[in-house]
Amino acid sequence: MTISSSPIKITAREHVQALLDQYDNFLFDCDGVVWLGETLIPGMVEAIEYLESKGKKVVFVTNNSSKSRDEYVEKFHRLGFKSFRKQQVYPTCYAAVSNLDQLGVQPGAKVWVLGDAGIMHELKEGGYQALGGTDTRLNQAFDPDHPLLEVDPEVQAVIVGSTKDFNYMRIALTLQYLLHNNKSIPFIGANIDRTYPGPHGLILPAGGSVVSYMEYTANRTFLNVGKPSTQFLDTIVAENGFDRSRTLMVGDTLYTDIKFGNDGKLGAGAGSLLVLTGGTKPEDLAHLLHLPEDYEDPHSMTPLYVMDSFGAFVDILKG
Ligand SMILES: C[C@H](OP(=O)(O)O)C(=O)O
Numbered sequence: 001m002t003i004s005s006s007p008i009k010i011t012a013r014e015h016v017q018a019l020l021d022q023y024d025n026f027l028f029d030c031d032g033v034v035w036l037g038e039t040l041i042p043g044m045v046e047a048i049e050y051l052e053s054k055g056k057k058v059v060f061v062t063n064n065s066s067k068s069r070d071e072y073v074e075k076f077h078r079l080g081f082k083s084f085r086k087q088q089v090y091p092t093c094y095a096a097v098s099n100l101d102q103l104g105v106q107p108g109a110k111v112w113v114l115g116d117a118g119i120m121h122e123l124k125e126g127g128y129q130a131l132g133g134t135d136t137r138l139n140q141a142f143d144p145d146h147p148l149l150e151v152d153p154e155v156q157a158v159i160v161g162s163t164k165d166f167n168y169m170r171i172a173l174t175l176q177y178l179l180h181n182n183k184s185i186p187f188i189g190a191n192i193d194r195t196y197p198g199p200h201g202l203i204l205p206a207g208g209s210v211v212s213y214m215e216y217t218a219n220r221t222f223l224n225v226g227k228p229s230t231q232f233l234d235t236i237v238a239e240n241g242f243d244r245s246r247t248l249m250v251g252d253t254l255y256t257d258i259k260f261g262n263d264g265k266l267g268a269g270a271g272s273l274l275v276l277t278g279g280t281k282p283e284d285l286a287h288l289l290h291l292p293e294d295y296e297d298p299h300s301m302t303p304l305y306v307m308d309s310f311g312a313f314v315d316i317l318k319g
Pocket residue numbers: 029030031032061062063064065162191193195196197206207208253
């Protein structure tokens with residue numbers, strides 16, 4: 001099946017049954033698909049339990065680097081996913097750390113972080129020394145004479161992701177590392193998302209806004225390790241032994257999730273399902289469908305399927 005110009009709307013029992021027949025493996029985005037902040041999207045626990053009861057493999061791929069895999073396990077359990085295991089979640093803090101080795105940065109090395117606890121914890125778990133990030137000494141107002149502003153020459157990489165502690169001390173220091181040694185230290189960005197859907201209908205700044213800030217300031221290009229990176233998908237497919245033609249990506253964002261599934265050649269020609277519980281509204285999709293053919297490859301961001309909420313899966317199936 002190829003990507004149609006208009007996605008197929010999943011509303012009836014036969015549509016849901018077709019998904020079950022067509023796919024063995026389901027990749028789920030988290031923010032806007034499974035939850036909004038700490039609020040579970042109704043029906044998601046039942047939907048995942050149903051898929052697993054039918055022998056389907058389920059993994060979660062999130063561009064949100066604020067939590068480590070261990071912290072995601074706690075969150076999934078807290079929200080009712082009782083049998084959830086660490087191997088089922090791929091946050092970009094983990095992807096960022098997994099990339100270090102290939103960039104020649106070996107465990108034991110010092111890595112500078114502009115980001116939240118997830119990146120710090122994954123670095124430590126990978127055997128790296130994490131600097132910056134959540135260090136509370138950086139919470140103070142900018143002072144050019146502060147000893148912390150001295151660059152540590154042993155730092156071998158910089159990872160930038162979302163942070164709720166975005167202040168001038170942190171960005172000024174991060175800039176020093178990005179410029180250090182003739183801009184030779186690898187610059188990893190955890191994601192490209194501008195925003196993410198928060199609780200109470202709030203649209204909140206996401207990691208991509210922080211990464212882009214640093215990219216512009218340092219006049220450097222970062223390596224994006226998150227969706228829609230095809231290398232990220234290759235790793236997930238290989239680690240789980242998934243058959244791409246029997247794999248579906250479910251997400252709420254066109255330029256990350258849907259592009260990830262389409263560019264990654266999931267499904268038999270296409271394997272992406274957009275839900276409308278997060279950042280994308282029907283009018284955004286309509287706009288995309290009317291873009292000129294040559295506009296930044298609109299097909300790569302066109303989902304094969306669309307569904308109001310994946311949480312409706314079991315209800316639709318039961319009629
Ligand atoms: C939006 C994104 O999370 P995801 O939707 O990939 O779980 C993020 O928090 O930057």
